[in-house]
Amino acid sequence: DAGVTQSPTHLIKTxxxxxxxxxxxxxGHDTVSWYQQALGQGPxxxxxxxxxxxxxxxxxxxxxxxxxxxxxSSELNVNALLLGDSALYLCASSLVLGNSxxxxxxxxGSWLTVV
Amino acid sequence: GESVGLHLPTLxxxxxxxxxxxxxxxxxASDYFIWYKQxxxxxxxxxxxxxxxxxxxxxxxxxVLLNKTVKHLSxxxxxxxxxxxxxxxxxxxxxxxxxxxxxxxxxKLQVIP
Numbered sequence: 001d002a003g004v005t006q007s008p009t010h011l012i013k014t015x016x017x018x019x020x021x022x023x024x025x026x027x028g029h030d031t032v033s034w035y036q037q038a039l040g041q042g043p044x045x046x047x048x049x050x051x052x053x054x055x056x057x058x059x060x061x062x063x064x065x066x067x068x069x070x071x072x073s074s075e076l077n078v079n080a081l082l083l084g085d086s087a088l089y090l091c092a093s094s095l096v097l098g099n100s101x102x103x104x105x106x107x108x109g110s111w112l113t114v115v
Numbered sequence: 116g117e118s119v120g121l122h123l124p125t126l127x128x129x130x131x132x133x134x135x136x137x138x139x140x141x142x143x144a145s146d147y148f149i150w151y152k153q154x155x156x157x158x159x160x161x162x163x164x165x166x167x168x169x170x171x172x173x174x175x176x177x178x179v180l181l182n183k184t185v186k187h188l189s190x191x192x193x194x195x196x197x198x199x200x201x202x203x204x205x206x207x208x209x210x211x212x213x214x215x216x217x218x219x220x221x222x223k224l225q226v227i228p
Contacts, residue, residue: 004158006158033215035218040123041220041221042204042218042219042220042221043159043204043218044218045215045216045217048215056215088158090158090159103149103161103164104149104161104206104208104216105161106151106158106159106160106161107158108157108158109157109158111156
């Protein structure tokens with residue numbers, strides 16, 4: 001049973017460029033969330049996708065956008081990269097089950113360095 | 116790999132001793148709490164969770180205690196091993212609908228052999 005998988009694992013971009021990160025959720029999961037983790041800090045919630053729509057969003061600018069595909073996989077796009085966007089980007093998946101709080105599983109993340 | 120624990124509170128324990136990591140959460144509406152372990156250069160790994168209708172839950176070598184009155188959560192690790200060295204995060208969420216969790220600051224656990 002594959003867990004949450006993310007690609008690429010590491011990448012370097014230049015200020016002003018755009019980046020796309022990819023995530024495949026754990027088998028059987030239908031909800032994907034993205035988090036940003038700066039060095040020395042806890043992960044910060046960016047947004048969440050369910051049924052191909054953004055359902056919740058954290059305090060991140062519109063430069064951060066995403067997409068969920070029919071197979072539940074997801075992409076995170078960041079435009080006009082800033083140096084401060086350098087971080088570990090984590091994808092998390094879970095299963096919507098009404099009133100149950102469900103375990104959220106994380107991938108290993110994509111390390112983005114903006115130079 | 117890169118470290119995620121550069122400026123975090125640190126707990127140092129002797130191998131074989133028990134570890135207790137504490138966490139204060141902020142949202143009184145939170146009813147779902149999770150502990151994650153994060154090793155250097157890796158994503159958070161689920162350890163154990165607890166719902167607000169419980170005050171204690173045990174797993175393999177780990178116990179989570181929840182005190183809703185003072186909004187406090189703790190993770191106890193029995194017989195701490197070198198492989199337990201990592202950064203530990205507590206996270207809080209609200210069950211129902213879409214799952215989203217908010218992470219605490221994190222504590223770096225160093226196990227002394």
